[in-house]
Amino acid sequence: MGAIKEVLTIAGSDSGGGAGIQADIKTFQELGVFGTSAITAVTAQNTQGVSGIFPMERGTVRQQIDAVGSDFEIAAVKTGMLFDASIIEETAKGIRRYGWKYVIVDPVMIAKGGAALLQEEAVEAMKAQLLPLATVITPNIPEAEVLSGIEIRDPETRLLAAKRILDYGAESVVIKGGHGNDPDFTEDFYLHTGGASLMLRSNRISTRQTHGTGCTFAAALTAEMAKGAPMNEALFTAKQFVQAALGHPLNIGSGHGPTNHAAFRNFSGKGEVQLV
Numbered sequence: 001m002g003a004i005k006e007v008l009t010i011a012g013s014d015s016g017g018g019a020g021i022q023a024d025i026k027t028f029q030e031l032g033v034f035g036t037s038a039i040t041a042v043t044a045q046n047t048q049g050v051s052g053i054f055p056m057e058r059g060t061v062r063q064q065i066d067a068v069g070s071d072f073e074i075a076a077v078k079t080g081m082l083f084d085a086s087i088i089e090e091t092a093k094g095i096r097r098y099g100w101k102y103v104i105v106d107p108v109m110i111a112k113g114g115a116a117l118l119q120e121e122a123v124e125a126m127k128a129q130l131l132p133l134a135t136v137i138t139p140n141i142p143e144a145e146v147l148s149g150i151e152i153r154d155p156e157t158r159l160l161a162a163k164r165i166l167d168y169g170a171e172s173v174v175i176k177g178g179h180g181n182d183p184d185f186t187e188d189f190y191l192h193t194g195g196a197s198l199m200l201r202s203n204r205i206s207t208r209q210t211h212g213t214g215c216t217f218a219a220a221l222t223a224e225m226a227k228g229a230p231m232n233e234a235l236f237t238a239k240q241f242v243q244a245a246l247g248h249p250l251n252i253g254s255g256h257g258p259t260n261h262a263a264f265r266n267f268s269g270k271g272e273v274q275l276v
C-alpha cells in the first residue's frame with residue numbers, strides 16, 4: 001500500500017456536524033485520505049438552520065493555509081463556504097502560492113434553511129479569482145444559475161449554464177441535480193472545457209435528511225481525485241457515496257438531518273448510480 005494521500009479543505013465549520021468542514025473530514029476519512037483544514041468561518045448550526053455566522057479574519061485563514069501548505073504534500077484541495085471577498089482572495093492566493101494540482105471548488109452560497117453563506121457582493125470575486133483556478137466546480141442548480149445568469153429549466157438551459165460557467169476559466173464543471181424537478185431521478189451533469197460530458201443518474205431518495213449532500217459530494221470527489229482516479233471514476237464514486245449516505249439515514253435532529261457518511265463502506269447498491 002502506498003503512502004496515504006493528504007488533502008485540504010478550506011471551508012466553514014458546521015456545529016451540527018452534517019455539512020462544512022465536519023462533512024469533509026468525515027468523508028475524507030471514509031475514503032482513505034488524510035484530511036487537513038483551514039476554517040473560514042464558524043457557524044452555529046443544527047438540523048433546523050443556521051443561527052450564527054462568525055467569519056475568520058483573512059490573516060487567520062492565510063495562516064492556516066500556510067501552516068498546512070508549508071508542511072504537507074497536498075494532493076487535492078477543496079473549497080466550501082468562503083463567506084466574503086477577502087477570504088476568497090486569501091484562498092485563491094494560497095492555492096496559487098502552493099501550486100496545488102487538483103482544485104475542487106464547491107461554490108457554497110445558501111444553506112438549506114435560507115441562510116447566506118456567501119455575501120452577494122463576493123460572487124464577482126469568486127468568478128474572477130477562484131473559478132479560473134478550478135479543476136472542477138460543483139454548483140447546485142441555484143448556484144449555477146447565479147454564476148451563469150441563466151435560469152435552468154431543462155437539459156438545454158443546463159448545458160448553456162455549464163458552458164457559461166466554464167467561460168470563467170475552470171477546467172470542468174458538474175451541475176448537481178438535487179434541486180432538479182424530476183420526482184424520480186437526480187442527474188448530475190458534468191462538462192469539460194474540451195467538450196466531453198457525463199451524466200450521473202440515480203433514483204431520487206425520498207428523505208428530509210439531506211443536510212450537507214453538496215459538501216459530501218465535493219469532498220468525495222476531492223478524495224478520489226487525490227488518489228489518482230480518472231475524473232469519470234471519481235465522479236461515479238462521489239455520487240455513489242452520497243447515494244449510500246442518503247439511503248441509510250441516521251435520524252439525527254428534528255429538521256434536515258445529516259447524511260450517513262459511514263454508509264458507503266458497506267454499500268452494496270453500486271448499480272443504483274448510472275453513468276451515462
Ligand SMILES: Nc1ncnc2c1ncn2[C@@H]1O[C@H](COP(=O)(O)OP(=O)(O)O)[C@@H](O)[C@H]1O
Binds near residue numbers: 187206210212217246
Ligand atoms: N433526494 C436525493 N436523492 C438522491 N441524490 C440526491 C438527492 N438530493 C441530492 N442528491 C445528490 O446529492 C448531491 C448534492 O446535490 P445538491 O442537493 O444539488 O447539492 P447541495 O447540497 O449543494 O444543494 C448530488 O450528487 C445530488 O445528485
Ligand SMILES: Cc1ncc(COP(=O)(O)OP(=O)(O)O)c(N)n1
Binds near residue numbers: 215
Ligand atoms: C459551514 C457550512 N458549509 C456549507 C454548508 C452548505 O452545505 P450543503 O452541502 O450545500 O448542504 P445544505 O446546507 O444545502 O444542506 C453549510 N450548511 N454549512
